[in-house]
Each structure stands twice: as C-alpha cells, then as structure tokens.
Amino acid sequence: MPQPNNPLINTSSWPPRRPYRAVDHAAWQGELVRSDEIRCRSSREVFANKWLRLREDEIEFPDGSGGHYTIVEKQDFVVVLPYADDGFWLVQQYRYPVGSREWEFPQGGWPSGSSGTLPELAERELAEETGLRARQLTRLGRLFAAYGYSNQSFEVYLATGLTEGTPDREHTEQDMVHRWFALDEVRAMIGRGEFADSHSVAALTLFDLRT
Secondary structure (H helix, E strand, O other): OOOOOOOOEEOOOOOOOOOOOOOOHHHHHHHOOOOOOOEEEEEEEEEEOOOOEEEEEEEEOOOOOEEEEEEEEOOOEEEEEEEEOOEEEEEEEEEOOOOEEEEEOOEEOOOOOOOOOHHHHHHHHHHHHHOOEEEEEEEEEEEEOOOOOEOOEEEEEEEEEEEOOOOOOOHHHOOOEEEEEEHHHHHHHHHOOOOOOHHHHHHHHHHHOOO
C-alpha cells in the first residue's frame, strides 16, 4: 500500500514489549487446515449497492460434501484512537440497527467516489467526526471485522498530538457528539456495557499491547 509523503504520520506498528508465548507448532501441526480445503465451485451475486455486495458461493468441503456460503463483501475501514491526557476522545451516535445511542472510537471508510491511503482516511475520519487534527498517527495493527461472514478488515491508528477544531460531519452523522473520557473510565464503560462497539474494544486491546 503506498504511503503518503507526510513526516507526521508514523505507519510503523507499536512493538509489543511483552513477548508472545512460544507455540509448539509440531504438537498441533496435524490440526492445521489448508486454505484450499474448502473450495468454491460457483458463485453468484445476490444483492449489491454502493455500500456492500452480497454473494452466495457453492462450496465443497474436504470430504467431498457440498454446501453454500453467503458472504458480505465490504470495503475496509479505519478505527482511530484519539489519545490525550491519559484518555480518549469518543464519539456517540444513534445506531439504527440496534436502536440505541452508542459510544465508539471515530471510524469509517471512504465515501463513494473517494479514495486514498488508509492513513489519509484515518486523518479524514478523525477531523470529520471530532474536528481534531493529529500531529502523529501510528498504526497499531489490522483486524478482521467479522470473518465468519464477511471479508472486511480494518486498520487501527493511534492519534496523538491533538489540536481541536470544528467537526465536518456527514448528514448521516448529524446527531453525533464527541467527548473526552479518562482511560480508566473507558475501561469501566466496557464492563458496564456502555462501550459495546466490538471494533472499538478490539482496537483498545491493540493499544494495550504497546506497553
């Protein structure tokens, strides 16, 4: 992926300082499943619009039996963690599918007709939803959104050196608000079910791995 010529953006990952536990691969090598053991025999488009594509594949399992797999194809997106004074800026908006207002980190994808790099998208989403500008963006990692039924993934960026400005939200975000929370309060909100966006909670885990 091409990177923008911007010295203020650090796209290197945080190096985890806690070593990962060594895995005895030989002990479970027999349990590994090759990526080609489920084969696609045919595929058809069920539905498509400017946000997603729904397809149904006819598949074949390793034993020769058949089945069907329905997959949602969506573009990748970014989640941005705006960090300042030992806390984070969060946004809240009404999430229609679940019928409630929810706190989350700023996040989103390129609108139809726009494109660019993921760091550029992170800058855009941060400024659009909160008005904040970051002196530095650091890539924390990449995660899959819901790989049981979708190919979508998202990149997580830590935004630091923040300066405040005026949000420039889309009309679909007209009810959005943003607010700063101390890190301990964000963690408490997870326990109380007040910070329930899975992408945001997973992104916070990547933040924790940097220490």
